[in-house]
Amino acid sequence: MVMTLTKDDIEELRSRLEDSVIKCSERCLYQSAKWAAEMLDSLVPSDEDDTDTRSSSMETDTTPTTNPFLPQLDPAEAALEARESHKYLLAKSYFDTREYDRCAAVFLPPTIPPVPLSTVSPNVRSRTSLTPQKGKGKASGTPSSRGGHAPAQSPYPKLSQKSLFLALYAKYLAGEKRRDEETEMVLGPADGGMTVNRELPDLARGLEGWFAERRELGLESCGQGWLEYLYAVILLKGKNEEQAKTWLIRSVHLYPFNWGAWQELNDLLPNVDDLKQVAGMLPQNIMSWVFQVHCNQELYQVNEDTHQTLNELENIFPNSAFLKTERALLYYHSRDFEEASAIFADILVESPHRLDGLDHYSNILYVMTARPQLAFIAQLATATDKFRPETCCVVGNYYSLKSEHEKAVMYFRRALTLDRSFLSAWTLMGHEYIEMKNTHAAIESYRRAVDVNRKDYRAWYGLGQAYEVLDMSFYALFYYQRAAALRPYDSKMWLAVxxxxxxxxxxxxxxxxxxxxxxxxxxxxxxxxxxxxxxxxxxxxxxxxxxxxxxxxxxxxxxxxxxxxxxxxxxxxxxxxxxxxxxxxxxxxxxxxxxxxxxxxxxxxxxxxxxxxxxxxxxxxxxxxxxxxxxxxxxxxxxxxxxxxxxxxxxxxxxxxxxxxxxxxxxxxxxxx
Missing domain, CATH: 1.25.40.10 (Tetratricopeptide repeat domain)
Incomplete structure (x- = not known):
């Protein structure tokens, strides 16, 4: 793969990233907006002589038809956004202050039920709505099984896609917040599959109706990619992975610069074969290349092709901390700890307050038993933000290196209290419980880790170790084989098998x-x-x-x-x-x-x-x-x-x-x- 971008291509990419920062921020997808802004800042700089030319061209050519990635914004959407502008600003201000229910109520008043399902019991609704069944009129736009042709109808008022996304995303986050509150302590009695996001069934069925109505009106190709992304996230929460994958692919075709959609798609690819299968369905642009590098790194594919693609991307984004982190993790996977540590150290020198990926750096220093360096980044991270999961993992690794395993567990628990889907904390806490001879707690920690990410070979290997301690060799063999399948060139995995x-x-x-x-x-x-x-x-x-x-x-x-x-x-x-x-x-x-x-x-x-x-x-x-x-x-x-x-x-x-x-x-x- 050879990436050759002309000067015009670079300028087009710059404008697309600027557009992505704005659009992600408008929809409160802050992590995606941050990623796009960092990539924009790291883009190869323009020639100073072209600055005036570029600014004048951007002023004169603002029509969306020049955008090769996005469909043209139809006048109906533009009119709806203009009409709702004051309400949108109000809703976003509520979202920014984390008043999610209040934000959703701006566009979806609580007196009007978002989904007319009062005759369906909540239990039935929670079982069926996240997995649309064939033959259902609302899900597929086909005649109802009870006879007749029932036209699909959206349960939502007539809103622009931007406002509807903000309202539904706020409802989704409100449900997630309540679920975390009901779960209470990490690994406590309520911490498991019993607590669910109660907003998911209504959100799923409502979006099914909205998409079905769009199909009947012939507006399916006029999507912007954002509601498709949200629907995929909801399906993914309901364990409907195949449909989620389909909707994510549709989302990245409609809007390729939403990094959150690519990350969700990455989580659905457990092996290299799945990645190869999906690669042919993706849009052929620079985001697809970044995505494939990220997937190969997550799948431990440390080979010349991956490094070559990364080299070409770094020619376009020479100062990208994200790409440098990918490079460091590739070296980490190939056990070149010195090189990986040097890259992370360079990133830290350039951005001393950047905490993203710092938990991986602490793992490398832990393996190298570099206690002074680990103590330094623990102090640096704590001074920056002590209530970030990455900071808690760094401090936990420091105490683990000092053999203070109880303190290490306390910090890993704190990381999970802040973010229950933070993979490193689950895996590292499992390691600590193994050291403390608390095998059952270790098994539960590792299980939660593989629930978050099935590609984490350390968690599979840890499960094998735990069951081996319990003299349950058949179970241990199964988990060791899963780890070896993820890391076929790791001698430690095959030795355990x-x-x-x-x-x-x-x-x-x-x-x-x-x-x-x-x-x-x-x-x-x-x-x-x-x-x-x-x-x-x-x-x-x-x-x-x-x-x-x-x-x-x-x-x-x-x-x-x-x-x-x-x-x-x-x-x-x-x-x-x-x-x-x-x-x-x-x-x-x-x-x-x-x-x-x-x-x-x-x-x-x-x-x-x-x-x-x-x-x-x-x-x-x-x-x-x-x-x-x-x-x-x-x-x-x-x-x-x-x-x-x-x-x-x-x-x-x-x-x-x-x-x-x-x-x-x-x-x-x-x-x-």
Whole structure:
């Protein structure tokens, strides 16, 4: 993908972002407005010579027909907006002071029910309205199942789309606010699926009627994208994900610069296949490119294509903190913590009061055990705004690094009190409960995390750990597999899968998972060192612990040949001697996994060995050396057994066993056997 934007394209993009800031602010979508404003500010600057030309062109050419993204605003909408201007200003002032019910009442008076459903019981309404059924006259505009042709009718007064959106969005937020109030404390008795937004059923059915009436009047193509977005959010809350996806795609076609719609669509794409399927349905403009980079980052797709697209976007938005954050998270996912930390530090220098994404930075510093830096950003965030979820997560990570887990949980709970959909807090609180041995609370925290975002592999992995602690290997295996599906090149995920299979005595499956862990580890090493001049092939040592576990699994299967081969491989990792790849083989992954034992048996046939650095003597390699010494003794190779036993005495590990072996070897030699 090559993005080539001319000077005119840049100016058009600038005007579209300016338009987005205004329109999102008018509809009180403040996060989307902030995102558009930041992208606008980071856009490549215009030439100073063109400033006057641009301003004069904007003054003279204000007709919406020049806009390639938006449909033309019809005169009826313009007339309605002009007529409602004073009421709109009143409603928005109420919204800005968080008087949501009062805001909605400006356009939808409470004396007039928004949906004429008095004959339907509330329970039935809540079950059916969020999932429109085929055959219903109001939902589809088709004849009613009771006979006759009932024309679809909007339950709302004749309003402009802007005013109607503001009123319905206020009702939606009023319901969300009441739901949070009824839920009370985080992880309390009422914190679960029992409390719902009671406004959702009426909002869903009302919008169904409004859209059906528009279809019958032939006005379906005159939508502005905002009510479509709100309807998708309501459907998403009702777990009607497929229809929500359809309406979100329609929304971004009608108005591509509402970043909130793209974020909701991202949440509905659990894997790369879904992203590829949706990509062909999206409008082909710069917002679609930004969206795909964001989705690839969320799906841990750290590859050259993603970085290349990000490079091209950064040429257009050279100072975008959002794109820099995406880059840092890509490095974080590939375990390049130093590079990710450096990018976040640069963002913090440029915008010291920017708290967006700071929870990710604190996670990176936590992994790096960089306590002074973590303490600094905790102080900085607290001084900026102590009642932001990001700030609470940063402070919680700081206390967790100090092993003050109770204080850490307190701050993660505070973050969730401020925003119950804040993913980082749920996952991190689960980690803390694991440390505190409160397994059941950890499981509930992780479950809430995957409810918020099914792509959070840390939460799936945490669930696996929790059930493994409870000796429920079947459940643990399921959750580890979900984590491994999200992170197929993470050796830690496959190692956990293999351990679970071993506990369930499914040894062949365990061996396959362990070998895949070796391949995954080699993948990350290759990604980190592909540009290393000393190791142009990117080949590194294998994990000796994993190799030793594979060897012991073969021993449990009674396959002594394979056991010996993998013990030899384990021992090789001390010096880092690995066989150079066969030029005639194209499948390095299979060579590292299924044929690794064969490589060990052939290691000294032609002497074609490459040294890439090793681990030195470890407890695991000493165990392998002891096993090989006993193996050599059993097979009469007394010289090899004596050599390995002597090395064990020098290592200072398994010394008593080594001395006993040396005595056995000498006794056999003296006995002439």
């Amino acid at each position: 293999g351990t679970c299979y071993a506990k369930m005595d499914r040894l062949q499956h365990s061996i396959k998972a362990m070998k895949r862990s070796l391949v995954a580890g080699a993948y990350y090493e290759h990604a980190a060192d592909s540009a290393d001049a000393n190791h142009p092939t990117g080949r590194k040592i294998l994990d000796p612990d994993t190799l030793h576990q594979i060897a012991t699994l073969y021993e449990r299967l009674g396959d002594d040949e394979e056991t010996a081969a993998y013990m030899e491989l384990t021992l090789q990792q001390e010096t880092g001697e690995v066989e150079r790849p066969d030029p005639g083989s194209d499948d390095d992954d299979d060579k590292n996994s299924d044929n690794g034992a064969g490589a060990a048996r052939r290691r000294s046939d032609d002497g074609d060995v490459e040294v890439v650095g090793g681990t030195g003597v470890t407890a695991t390699t000493s165990k392998a050396r002891l096993w090989l010494a006993r193996w050599a003794l059993r097979h009469g190779d007394l010289t090899r057994a004596d050599q390995l036993a002597g090395e064990l005495c020098q290592d200072g590990i398994e010394v008593e066993e080594a001395k006993a072996l040396i005595r056995d070897v000498r006794a056999r030699k003296e006995g002439g056997r």
